[in-house]
Amino acid sequence: MKHLILGTAGHIDHGKTSLVKALTGIDTDRLKEEKARGITIELGFAHLELPEGIQFGIVDVPGHERFVRAMVAGVAAWTW
Ligand SMILES: Nc1nc2c(ncn2[C@@H]2O[C@H](COP(=O)(O)OP(=O)(O)OP(=O)(O)O)[C@@H](O)[C@H]2O)c(=O)[nH]1
Numbered sequence: 001m002k003h004l005i006l007g008t009a010g011h012i013d014h015g016k017t018s019l020v021k022a023l024t025g026i027d028t029d030r031l032k033e034e035k036a037r038g039i040t041i042e043l044g045f046a047h048l049e050l051p052e053g054i055q056f057g058i059v060d061v062p063g064h065e066r067f068v069r070a071m072v073a074g075v076a077a078w079t080w
């Protein structure tokens with residue numbers, strides 16, 4: 001079985017979480033505070049099964065500079 005990991009990266013409000021939802025149907029902004037503020041605060045995770053059984057995982061990171069530590073944690077995880 002093959003596994004692929006995709007990570008988002010980019011400026012706040014540029015549609016990273018919306019793109020993940022469009023691809024997978026999963027809203028990675030699951031916290032009440034994320035929904036109220038319309039921004040990503042913590043790392044989010046989504047997944048998709050592609051043809052031929054390929055397991056496709058997605059790490060969605062925040063873009064706001066205040067949450068750069070969470071962003072780096074997510075990016076470090078999918079670049080190893
Ligand atoms: N016009 C337009 N608006 C979009 C598009 N994609 C997302 N949006 C809107 O842009 C806003 C922010 O989208 P998000 O997906 O939360 O952006 P983000 O990059 O995940 O933001 P952070 O995680 O907070 O950095 C939402 O209100 C979306 O509805 C698009 O393709 N076109």
Ligand SMILES: [Mg+2]
Nearest residue numbers: 016017039040
């Ligand atoms: Mg987001």
